[in-house]
Amino acid sequence: MGSFSIWHWLIVLVIVxxxxxxxxxRNVGQDLGGAVKGFKDGMKEANADKPAEEAQPTQQVGGHTIDVEVKEKTKS
Incomplete structure (x- = not known):
């Protein structure tokens, strides 16, 4: 009922x-392809810009695990 046959699509293509x-x-196709390529490149750059997460050291005291974070000391 709601689907079109191949002949309907061919007639629509000829009219377009x-x-x-x-x-x-052809220009519309090139513009669309360029936009998709630009989007993919942007996604790759966004993923490459993220710094790798550094592993935080853990210390065990008396059977309990304590998470620690190392901070640099500044001279005042």
């Missing part, structure tokens, strides 16, 4: 090509 022309459709 007649209205916009192949050059315009």
């Amino acid at each position: 090509m007649l209205i916009f022309g192949t050059k315009k459709l």
Whole structure:
């Protein structure tokens, strides 16, 4: 009922090509491809910018684990 056959899609494609022309459709395809590529590159850069998490040392005292954080001392 709600689905279209291959003939419906071919007729729609021919009408779109007649209205916009192949050059315009090619430009739209290139713009869309460039946008997708830019998005993927941006996602890769965002993941590369994150610093690696440093492992925090742990210390065991009397069978209990104590999490410690090392801080640098500054001279005042």
